[in-house]
Amino acid sequence: MTGFLSVQNLSKSFGGLEVVRDLSFDVPERTATALIGPNGAGKTTVFNLISGVYQVSSGSIRFRGEDIGDVPSRHRIKRGIARSFQNIRLIPRLSVIDNLLIGQHVTLKWSLDVLQPFRLIRDHEWVRAARDELAAFGLRDYADEPVGLLPYGVRKRVDLIRATLSSPSILMLDEPAAGLNGSETRELHGHLQILKERGTTLLVIEHDMHFIRSMCDKIVVLNFGSKIAEGSFDQVRTDEQVREAYLGTEQAA
Numbered sequence: 225m226t227g228f229l230s231v232q233n234l235s236k237s238f239g240g241l242e243v244v245r246d247l248s249f250d251v252p253e254r255t256a257t258a259l260i261g262p263n264g265a266g267k268t269t270v271f272n273l274i275s276g277v278y279q280v281s282s283g284s285i286r287f288r289g290e291d292i293g294d295v296p297s298r299h300r301i302k303r304g305i306a307r308s309f310q311n312i313r314l315i316p317r318l319s320v321i322d323n324l325l326i327g328q329h330v331t332l333k334w335s336l337d338v339l340q341p342f343r344l345i346r347d348h349e350w351v352r353a354a355r356d357e358l359a360a361f362g363l364r365d366y367a368d369e370p371v372g373l374l375p376y377g378v379r380k381r382v383d384l385i386r387a388t389l390s391s392p393s394i395l396m397l398d399e400p401a402a403g404l405n406g407s408e409t410r411e412l413h414g415h416l417q418i419l420k421e422r423g424t425t426l427l428v429i430e431h432d433m434h435f436i437r438s439m440c441d442k443i444v445v446l447n448f449g450s451k452i453a454e455g456s457f458d459q460v461r462t463d464e465q466v467r468e469a470y471l472g473t474e475q476a477a
C-alpha cells in the first residue's frame with residue numbers, strides 16, 4: 225500500500241535558510257525505506273518534521289491518509305509513529321528494565337516518579353512485556369544491568385526495544401548502525417528484520433550502504449534538502465546525480 229506515510233511538497237527553513245525543499249516521498253506500509261544523503265542534507269530534519277519536533281514551513285505530512293502537520297508530537301507517538309535518535313537517550317545509571325519502563329511512561333505522558341511502584345510490582349504487565357521483549361531479542365541477561373555498563377551495540381538495541389515496546393506502526397531510525405562494529409551491525413540487522421517480519425514499517429537514515437542494500441526496499445536520496453533520486457538500491461546507486469552528490473565525501477567509498 226502506498227500513501228501509508230506520505231510527505232508532500234515539504235519545506236523547512238531556519239531563519240532564511242531552507243534546509244528541506246519541496247520534498248515529496250511515500251513510505252509504503254510494511255516495507256523498509258531508506259533516507260540517505262551527504263552530511264547536512266536535511267535527513268534528521270525530515271525526521272524531526274515527521275515526528276513533530278519541528279513545525280513544517282510548508283507542505284504536508286499525511287499518515288494513514290490524515291494530515292498530521294498540526295498534531296502535537298506526543299499524539300503522533302500515540303498514533304504509532306515512533307523514532308530513535310541519532311544519540312542514544314537512555315539513562316546510564318538505571319537498569320535496562322527501568323529504562324524500558326521509563327519509555328512506557330513517557331509514551332503515556334506520566335512523570336518519572338511513578339516508576340518506583342511499577343518496578344516493585346515485578347509481575348506488572350509492563351515489566352513482563354519489557355522482559356519478554358528483551359528475551360525475544362536475546363537480551364534477557366542484561367535486564368537488570370545498569371545501561372552505562374553495557375557494550376554500545378547492546379545499548380543501541382535496548383534503545384530500539386524502548387522505541388518498539390508500544391508496538392508502533394512506523395519506526396524511524398536515525399543512523400542505527402553508526403558506531404557499531406561488524407558483529408554488532410549484524411545483530412542490529414537481525415533485530416530489524418524481526419521487526420519487519422512483525423509488520424513494522426521502517427524509515428531508516430543510514431550511511432552504511434551494505435546495511436541499506438540488505439535491509440531496505442526503497443531508497444530516497446536527499447542533497448541540500450532536495451530529493452535527487454528515488455528507487456531501488458541499484459537504481460539510485462547508478463544515478464548520475466547521486467554519484468555527484470557523494471563524490472569527494474567520506475561516504476564515496
Ligand SMILES: Nc1ncnc2c1ncn2[C@@H]1O[C@H](COP(=O)(O)OP(=O)(O)OP(=O)(O)O)[C@@H](O)[C@H]1O
Pocket residue numbers: 238243261262263264265266267268269270
Ligand atoms: N534547529 C536548527 N536550527 C538551524 N539550523 C538547523 C537546525 N537543525 C538543522 N539545521 C541545519 O539544517 C541542515 C540539515 O541538517 P540535518 O541535521 O537535517 O542534516 P543530516 O542530513 O541529518 O546530516 P548528518 O548526516 O550530518 O546527520 C544543516 O545545515 C543544519 O545545520
Ligand SMILES: [Mg+2]
Pocket residue numbers: 267268269310398
Ligand atoms: Mg542527521
